[in-house]
Amino acid sequence: MIALLLGNFVLMAYDAKTASEERVIRVWTQAVANFVQSPVTTVTSSVNGYFQSISNLRSAQSENDRLKQRVQELEVQVQQKEELSKENESLKSLLQLKTEAKYNIVPAQIIGRDPSLWFDSAIINRGSLDGVKLNMPIVNNGGLIGRVIAVSPITAQINLVTKDKSGLGGVIGALGTSNALGVVNGNGKREMLEMGYIPGTIEVQVGEMVYTTGQDRIYPPGLKIGEVAEVRPGSATVPQQIFIRPSAKLYAMEEVAVLLYEPPATPEFEKTLPNAVKEDKKKGR
């Protein structure tokens, strides 16, 4: 009994020490669990979809009429946009600008949630074989969801932004024009984030959008985090307390995307700083 307890304690201590690195037991258990979780997720989502489609039939007729009208309106708009697009292309070729996708993405499905009530991680059905790496950002059409914390060949574990430790660089308003820069953290409340280090002298309005800055070297700049829900004013010396409602529906998501983003390399002069060795060991966080 003592040997087992001691073994577990050593495992815990090691896990707490190397929280940001790959952990072999975790990775391979996830890969094994995928063979159970994936079929269950497929079956439950198809059963849910079946019942959803039955309930949707009731409103189908009126929705159909409304959509037909909408299609006609959109056809007109598409024609207009095609013309604009052609004009845009010709202008770009004149200016010799190249269009390129900002980041590659890998679409993924949530196949499992944290089996413990205490934490809020999730498992997706994409892993290192799909190009997913540690700390890559996870998004959906609403905005930022979190980052990858463990990768197996076929699955990956993700951590939600609302988790306490996941502090990230954020800016209220447009990046480059606003000077309301701060750090966004989870605050224990499941549907809310907290932003700190914004001086009390900067005016912040409820409803303003918050974006990533990219200064944390994990998330790329310009990703939507959420909108300001509450502002507790500070003073010239005390920073404001700002609460943010995440844009992404963190607890009702099924489809997500992994941004295949790798942060820029650390500049040479930063490697000579006293904490440089520690940072290299941490590999990000």
Added chain:
Amino acid sequence: MEQVKITVALIIAVILQWTLRNVHEVFMYVDFPLIIIVYAALQRNTIKALLFGTLSGIAVDALSGGLLGANGFSKTLIAYVVSEIARRVYLDNLLLQIPVIAGACLLDDLVYYGMHRLLGQEPDAPVLVTIAYTLIGTTIAGTLIYLILGNFSADSFKRRRRESLSSRRQTRRRNPIRLGKR
């Protein structure tokens, strides 16, 4: 036979713990492996209960955002405490087992939370609410699972069979005596 049944039940419990939260959020309030570990410990097989506790705990931890080994630690401790109590106190009645499940669940949550705090990891969920919900969910589910396991156990099957056969014998024996008296 009984040991095979408990092993199969534990494997099913771990799989349910991995998957059911994805089906519906309400299942996250039930700790299925803990229920089976307490059941194994109540059979007074301490070594097996301890091994079950460690393995199932680590299996759950591997898919959780918490520390690897925290569930293993708490469940090993629970297995030992419950099996020691079961060796000293008569706990073969379901009514007596219900408070044992509740107590085990409470202790498991407190140890799990305590170990995380000790190693500087703050869990996301509010402590009291989480403990209260898990206590209710696990106790209700545990009672139902013990009823099912009790009905399928080899001992209860033998007992029912013995009871049904003995009633037949009694009927056969009575008739000749009654006839003889007449």
